[in-house]
Amino acid sequence: xxxxxxIWLRLYAITLGRLAGFDRLLRRGLVWWLITRRPPEERYxxxxxxxxxxxxxR
Amino acid sequence: MSTREDGDLYTGLALAQVxxxxxxxxxxxxxxxxxxxxxxxxxxxxxxxxxxxxxxGVHLLxxxxxxxxxxxxxxxxRMIAGLARGAVDFWAGIRNRDGSVSEVYPNERSLCATxxxxxxxxxxxxxxxxxxxxxxERTARWLARAPDSxxxxxxAAAAVALYNCYLLTGDTGLEAEAVAEVxxxxxxxxxxxxxxxxxxxxxxxxxxxxxxxVRYQQKAKxxxxxxxLRKAVAFVEERVGPDGRHDSSANSRRTQFLYxxxxxxxxxxxxxxxxxxxxxxxxxxxxxxxxxxxIPLSVDFxxxxxxMQRHG
Numbered sequence: 001x002x003x004x005x006x007i008w009l010r011l012y013a014i015t016l017g018r019l020a021g022f023d024r025l026l027r028r029g030l031v032w033w034l035i036t037r038r039p040p041e042e043r044y045x046x047x048x049x050x051x052x053x054x055x056x057x058r
Numbered sequence: 059m060s061t062r063e064d065g066d067l068y069t070g071l072a073l074a075q076v077x078x079x080x081x082x083x084x085x086x087x088x089x090x091x092x093x094x095x096x097x098x099x100x101x102x103x104x105x106x107x108x109x110x111x112x113x114x115g116v117h118l119l120x121x122x123x124x125x126x127x128x129x130x131x132x133x134x135x136r137m138i139a140g141l142a143r144g145a146v147d148f149w150a151g152i153r154n155r156d157g158s159v160s161e162v163y164p165n166e167r168s169l170c171a172t173x174x175x176x177x178x179x180x181x182x183x184x185x186x187x188x189x190x191x192x193x194x195e196r197t198a199r200w201l202a203r204a205p206d207s208x209x210x211x212x213x214a215a216a217a218v219a220l221y222n223c224y225l226l227t228g229d230t231g232l233e234a235e236a237v238a239e240v241x242x243x244x245x246x247x248x249x250x251x252x253x254x255x256x257x258x259x260x261x262x263x264x265x266x267x268x269x270x271x272v273r274y275q276q277k278a279k280x281x282x283x284x285x286x287l288r289k290a291v292a293f294v295e296e297r298v299g300p301d302g303r304h305d306s307s308a309n310s311r312r313t314q315f316l317y318x319x320x321x322x323x324x325x326x327x328x329x330x331x332x333x334x335x336x337x338x339x340x341x342x343x344x345x346x347x348x349x350x351x352x353i354p355l356s357v358d359f360x361x362x363x364x365x366m367q368r369h370g
Contacts, residue, residue, distance in 0.1 A: 010106075013163040020156070023167050035256060036208075040310050043256070047351050048312045053340055 064333050065366030066128070068318065071336065072360035073129045075344045075352055076122065079115055082349055085141055093144025097349070108152055110159035110171045114353045116145040117178035120185040121360050127367070142186070146179055150191035157196030158204075169204050173216035174354070176201060177270070180222030190226055198223045202235040206242060209311075210253035211263045213243055214270035221274055233278075240274060243267075244286045251293030255311050261297050261304045262313025264290065268320030269358055276323070291324045298328045302335020315342045315355060318362040329362075 016022040034044035084091045084100040091100035095112035099105045119142040122132035132138050153159050154167060161171035176197055183190060201216050221236035223229065243253055252259040253267045268290050275283050297304045298316070306314045321328050335341030344356040 009163055013165050017163070017165040020167060023165055027166075031208075040258065040312065041307070043311065045311045045313070047262075047347075048306075048314065050314055050342055050346055050348075052306075052314060052342075 061366050061369055064329070065363040067333055067336060067363070068322075068359045068366065069127060069363030070129060071343050071345070072356040072363065075356045076118070076132065079118060079353055079356065080141075082112065082353075083115060083141060083145070085137070087140065087144075091148065093141060093146070093148035095145065095353070107160060107164045108148075109161050109350070110149065110152060110168070110175045111161050111350060112353065113145055113149040113175045114178040114357070116142050116149070116182045118353060118357050118360065119145065120182035121357065121364070124185050125364055127364070139186070142182055143188075146182065146188070146191060149175060149179055150193075153193075153197060155196075157193065157198070157200040159197075167200075169201075169207050169216070170209070170212045172197065172201055172204075173212050173219055177215045177219040177222065178357075180219055180226065181273075183226060184222055190223065194223065198232055202232070206239075208254070208256045209263065210243055210246065210255060211267040211270065213239055214253070214267045214274070217243070218270050218274045221278055225277065236274070236278070237280065240271070240278075240280065240283060243271070244283065247286055247289065251289035251291075253290065255309075258310025259293075260309040260311040260313055261294060262306070262309060262315045262317070263311055265294060265315075265317040265320060266354075266358075268294070269317045269361075270320075272320040272323045287320075287324065291321060291326050291328075294321060295326060295328050298331050300331050300334065301338065302332040302341040315347075315351075317355065317358040319358045319365065322362040322365045329366075 012026060017026060082097045083095045084093065086092055094100045094108055095115040096105065096108040099108040119138050122130060123134060123138045123142070126133040154165060156167065158167040158172045159175055160166035161168040198220060201219060206213050217236045217239035220232050220239065224233040224236065247253055248259065250259065252264050255263045268287070271283065271287060275287065304316065306312050316332055318329060318332055332341065336343055344352050344359055347355055
């Protein structure tokens with residue numbers, strides 16, 4: 001996320017995004033951009049990258 | 059180690075997070091944001107809208123209030139009931155006009171957040187015997203009409219939310235919607251036993267799906283689901299090692315967690331391995347998670363522990 005991306009996302013959300021169709025468009029775009037177009041190891045997953053004890057040296 | 063002692067491990071790990079989770083909530087009676095669990099919104103004031111997923115904390119409050127057990131000073135506390143009431147009202151107030159809620163940006167209409175938060179709210183309402191909030195039909199209707207998510211866990215939560223609404227109102231149309239949702243989940247189940255997550259297998263999210271389907275099954279007594287659940291449990295049993303770990307790099311969504319409630323309810327052998335991993339500090343536990351995800355995993359750990367203690 002960058003400042004300008006956040007600004008554009010907010011502007012979209014509070015203007016065109018009030019309409020369900022435009023929100024669906026945004027969602028499909030975000031899902032495609034962040035998830036489905038990428039291989040599993042590159043997908044955006046909020047609930048990932050937590051600490052794993054295996055990161056420590058033995 | 060007895061089943062009861064094993065259950066104590068799950069409940070202990072969950073209870074250890076409760077003060078932190080309560081700190082996420084606005085507990086100031088009379089405040090505009092009373093009952094809001096999104097501290098980034100009501101306390102830090104860094105966010106311009108509340109993330110509805112934080113309201114899943116109301117499910118935890120319901121479990122804490124209604125279960126007396128060692129290490130739980132929250133049972134029967136008026137403050138917990140009041141906060142739960144506030145959390146339900148706050149959730150009802152942040153819904154979009156169509157009944158959906160937002161998680162990432164305003165006007166989002168998030169299936170994930172609507173399904174999980176509504177499921178949590180209705181779980182709490184069932185335990186307290188409280189009525190659904192005003193205009194609840196909009197949320198139920200929105201959830202019933204929303205296209206299924208490619209993430210099965212969200213669809214499972216939606217099914218429970220709809221079924222809970224049926225239990226709260228007697229509306230058999232909602233029961234039918236929940237049954238249909240579960241039917242679609244079963245038809246989508248891969249022959250290997252997993253419920254797809256963006257087209258692939260993910261042990262962590264699969265265990266979350268399993269937990270929610272077990273909650274559904276316990277209420278609906280849907281015998282057609284039993285074989286599906288058996289295959290789903292077997293899928294996990296084949297992928298969790300003796301130390302309770304599974305290979306997150308092989309998961310379609312790279313999750314590291316395991317939601318144990320559904321596995322405990324099925325008496326799965328995975329539970330013993332998971333407990334080994336927890337005791338050794340090798341597997342993810344609620345306290346290792348961020349503020350958003352600590353809540354649902356704590357709920358699941360607490361319910362897993364309560365389930366074990368019921369059978370211990």
